Amino acid sequence: MKRFGVSVIGVGAISESAHIPNLLKIPASKIVSICDIRKERLQLMGDRFNITKRFADYRDAIDDKETDVVVVATDAPSHAKIVLSALERAKPVFVEKPLTINVADAEKIVKTARLKKIPLMVGYQLRFLPNHRKVKELMRNGEIGDIYTAHVRAETLVIKEKETLLIDYGTHFFDLIRYYFDNDHIVSISGQLTLNKKGLQVGSSTLIKFESGIHANIEAYWLPNFNWGVVDRTLEILGSNGKISTKMSGPDIRIWRASSFRDRLLGPQVFLPKEAVSSYTPLSDYCYHEELRSFFDCLVNGKDMPINAEDGLKALKIADYTLKSHLADQKFRGLKL
Numbered sequence: 306m307k308r309f310g311v312s313v314i315g316v317g318a319i320s321e322s323a324h325i326p327n328l329l330k331i332p333a334s335k336i337v338s339i340c341d342i343r344k345e346r347l348q349l350m351g352d353r354f355n356i357t358k359r360f361a362d363y364r365d366a367i368d369d370k371e372t373d374v375v376v377v378a379t380d381a382p383s384h385a386k387i388v389l390s391a392l393e394r395a396k397p398v399f400v401e402k403p404l405t406i407n408v409a410d411a412e413k414i415v416k417t418a419r420l421k422k423i424p425l426m427v428g429y430q431l432r433f434l435p436n437h438r439k440v441k442e443l444m445r446n447g448e449i450g451d452i453y454t455a456h457v458r459a460e461t462l463v464i465k466e467k468e469t470l471l472i473d474y475g476t477h478f479f480d481l482i483r484y485y486f487d488n489d490h491i492v493s494i495s496g497q498l499t500l501n502k503k504g505l506q507v508g509s510s511t512l513i514k515f516e517s518g519i520h521a522n523i524e525a526y527w528l529p530n531f532n533w534g535v536v537d538r539t540l541e542i543l544g545s546n547g548k549i550s551t552k553m554s555g556p557d558i559r560i561w562r563a564s565s566f567r568d569r570l571l572g573p574q575v576f577l578p579k580e581a582v583s584s585y586t587p588l589s590d591y592c593y594h595e596e597l598r599s600f601f602d603c604l605v606n607g608k609d610m611p612i613n614a615e616d617g618l619k620a621l622k623i624a625d626y627t628l629k630s631h632l633a634d635q636k637f638r639g640l641k642l
C-alpha cells in the first residue's frame with residue numbers, strides 16, 4: 306500500500322489528543338515531520354511521539370521533500386495562509402475546522418483547490434459519528450415519514466473567543482445539518498445573536514430553509530459559567546409520522562413512530578448504533594479517527610473528499626448570513642448556497 310508522508314502543522318491540543326495518535330494508526334499515513342511556532346511545544350510533542358524532523362516555519366514543513374500531505378491544526382486565523390501555501394505546492398490538505406475565519410479567504414482556497422485540482426478536506430468530525438449516520442439512514446428509510454424540520458440545540462462551556470461562537474462552534478452544526486440533508490441548496494437564512502456585556506456572541510439562532518422546503522433551526526450557546534452536566538446538545542428531526550432525536554456526540558438514538566402500535570403504547574424506543582455497542586473507544590475519539598481514515602481512503606483511491614473546500618466555505622457563509630441577518634434585522638432570500 307502507498308504510504309503518504311505527512312507533516313502535522315500545529316501540534317497543540319487537538320493534534321496531541323486526536324490527530325497524531327490517529328495518524329500513527331492509519332496504514333496509509335506516515336508522519337514525517339511536525340511544525341509549530343512554539344519551540345517548547347515542538348520539542349515536547351516531538352519527544353512524546355518520537356518524531357525527529359521538526360520545523361518552526363510552515364513553509365519549510367510543506368517544502369520538505371518527504372512531505373506528501375499536510376495536516377493543518379493551527380489556530381484558525383493562520384489556516385488560510387498555510388492551506389494556500391500547501392495547495393500552491395500541490396500538496397493535499399486535511400485542515401481542522403473552520404476552513405478559515407472569513408468567507409473571502411475561504412473563497413480563495415476554493416478557487417485554488419479547484420484550479421490546481423488538489424484534494425482538501427475540512428475536519429467537521431460530527432459527520433463521522435455513528436449516531437448521526439444511523440439517524441440519517443432512518444430518515445432516508447422513511448421511518449418517520451416525510452421530514453418537516455430539524456432542530457439543533459448545542460451548548461458548550463468552551464469556545465475560542467476571538468474566532469466567535471458562530472465560526473468556532475456554530476459552523477459544526479451548519480455543516481452537520483447540510484450533511485443530514487445531502488448538501489441540498491439553502492435558499493434562505495435568517496439569524497439572531499445574543500451578545501454579552503463585552504459584546505461577545507453568547508447565543509446564536511439560525512433558521513435555514515432548504516430548496517426541498519425543509520426548515521432547520523440551529524441554536525448554539527456558549528455558557529462558560531455552567532458545568533458539563535447541564536449543557537444540552539441535542540438534534541431532533543420531526544417528520545409526518547414521528548420523531549427521532551440523538552445527542553450531538555451520541556450514542557443513544559430515540560425514535561418514536563406514530564404508525565407503530567408499540568411506540569404509541571410504550572413511547573420512544575431507545576437504542577445504540579452498533580459501533581457504540583461493539584467498541585470500547587468513546588465515539589468522540591472514534592469520529593476523529595474515522596475522518597482521517599476517510600481522508601486517506603479518498604487519497605489512495607482517488608475519491609472525492611467527503612467535506613471539501615466548498616463545504617468549508619458554505620459553513621462559513623451560513624455563519625456570515627446569520628451575523629448579517631442579526632445586524633440588519635433581515636432575512637436573506639433567493640440564495641443558492
Ligand SMILES: NC(=O)c1ccc[n+]([C@@H]2O[C@H](COP(=O)([O-])OP(=O)(O)OC[C@H]3O[C@@H](n4cnc5c(N)ncnc54)[C@H](O)[C@@H]3O)[C@@H](O)[C@H]2O)c1
Pocket residue numbers: 314315316317318319320340341342343346361362363378379380381383401402403428429430473
Ligand atoms: N474538530 C474539533 O472538534 C476541534 C476541537 C478542537 C480544536 N479544533 C480546531 O483545531 C485547531 C487547533 O485547535 P487547538 O485546540 O489544538 O489549538 P491549540 O492552541 O492548542 O494549538 C494550536 C497550535 O498551533 C500552533 N500554531 C499557531 N500558528 C502557527 C503557525 N503559523 N505555524 C505553526 N504552528 C502554529 C500553536 O503554537 C499551537 O501549538 C483550530 O482550528 C480549532 O478550531 C477542532
